[in-house]
Amino acid sequence: DADVTQTPRNRITKTGKRIMLECSQTKGHDRMYWYRQDPGLGLRLIYYSFDVKDINKGEISDGYSVSRQAQAKFSLSLESAIPNQTALYFCATSELLAGGADTQYFGPGTRLTVL
Amino acid sequence: AQSVTQLDSQVPVFEEAPVELRCNYSSSVSVYLFWYVQYPNQGLQLLLKYLSGSTLVKGINGFEAEFNKSQTSFHLRKPSVHISDTAEYFCAVGLSGNTPLVFGKGTRLSVIA
Numbered sequence: 765d766a767d768v769t770q771t772p773r774n775r776i777t778k779t780g781k782r783i784m785l786e787c788s789q790t791k792g793h794d795r796m797y798w799y800r801q802d803p804g805l806g807l808r809l810i811y812y813s814f815d816v817k818d819i820n821k822g823e824i825s826d827g828y829s830v831s832r833q834a835q836a837k838f839s840l841s842l843e844s845a846i847p848n849q850t851a852l853y854f855c856a857t858s859e860l861l862a863g864g865a866d867t868q869y870f871g872p873g874t875r876l877t878v879l
Numbered sequence: 880a881q882s883v884t885q886l887d888s889q890v891p892v893f894e895e896a897p898v899e900l901r902c903n904y905s906s907s908v909s910v911y912l913f914w915y916v917q918y919p920n921q922g923l924q925l926l927l928k929y930l931s932g933s934t935l936v937k938g939i940n941g942f943e944a945e946f947n948k949s950q951t952s953f954h955l956r957k958p959s960v961h962i963s964d965t966a967e968y969f970c971a972v973g974l975s976g977n978t979p980l981v982f983g984k985g986t987r988l989s990v991i992a
Contacts, residue, residue, distance in 0.1 A: 768922075797979060804888070806969065806984035807923075814977075822979070854922060865911040865930045865973060868980060870922040 767791045768871035770855050776877045783842040785874050787855030795858045795866065796838040798822075798830060800851040801873075807854070813838055845878040852876075881906040881972050885983035892960055893991050900955040900986045902970030911973040912953040913980065914944055918966045926968070929953065940964065965990045 768789045777783055787796065798810040799822075809822030811830040819830060827849060829841045842849055853874045858866040886901040904910060911930050915923040927938025934946040944955045953970060967987050971980040 799982075804984065807982040809979055812979050856923075861930075865928075867913070867925060867928060868923075868971075870915075870924070872922045 768855060768857055768869055770853075770871040770874050772874060773872065774875045776879065777845055778879050779846055781845050781878075783845050783876065785840045785853055785855075785876070787838045787840070787871060789836050789855075789857045789869075789871075791857050791859075791869060792835075793857040793859045793869075794835060795860070796832065797856040797858070797868065798828075798838070798840045799854045799856065800824070800849075801854060802851050810840065842876075842878075845876075847878045850876060850878045881910060881974055881981050883970050883972050883981055883983040885968075885970055885986050887986050888984065889987045889989065891989045891991060894962055895959050897958050898956065898960050898964075898988065900968050900970075900988065902953045902955065902983060904951050904953065904970075904972045906951070906972065906974065908974060912944075912946060913971040913973070914938065914942070914953070914955050915969045915971060915982075916940075916966050917969065917985075923969060926955070960988070960990045962990050962992060964988060 771786045794815045797812040799807045813832045855871040856868040858868045860866045882905045884903045892898045913928045914926040916926045917923045927936045929936045929946045937943045967985045970983040973980045
């Protein structure tokens with residue numbers, strides 16, 4: 765979805781390096797998410813933010829940190845990358861609909877390889 | 880807490896044959912249900928969703944799903960698949976608006992010519 769962009773799209777780095785993945789959205793949504801995808805494990809939630817002042821840990825937050833710089837921007841950092849953080853990373857956004865449901869919209873993904 | 884089980888990790892099917900991808904969820908309260916599709920080298924896109932009302936939900940590309948509360952299932956179906964349907968399909972469940980969606984591990988659909 766072009767409304768959610770992720771940079772970079774591909775990144776190869778070395779163990780111990782600090783890496784930042786960036787996500788921007790033009791959908792005007794308050795809610796943003798970071799997931800990682802590994803073969804056979806599906807999508808696992810790393811962090812999520814329901815508004816600019818709200819940051820919450822997901823299922824697998826260890827080794828990661830996030831920053832919500834603005835409504836439209838949500839970045840994910842790996843302070844000291846390790847090989848098992850090699851994965852496909854997705855950013856998503858959503859808006860809360862009447863009745864309590866919200867639908868997530870995903871970016872194209874960032875493929876990160878840690879050597 | 881809610882959870883989602885996609886019973887098949889891989890489903891091979893011949894072109895023009897019907898397909899059903901199974902999804903079961905566990906929750907003690909009312910849920911919202913979603914199916915997402917991920918084509919090769921792309922992000923996830925919404926296929927269909929059940930929020931309330933009719934239990935039969937129609938989505939894009941000829942897919943439909945039926946919400947069955949008694950069996951806690953939300954299986955995805957298509958009467959005749961095409962090669963272009965080859966993708967990974969994810970089922971997801973949501974509760975209230977205060978918790979993120981929970982995704983299943985995915986089912987890889989391979990359509991064989």
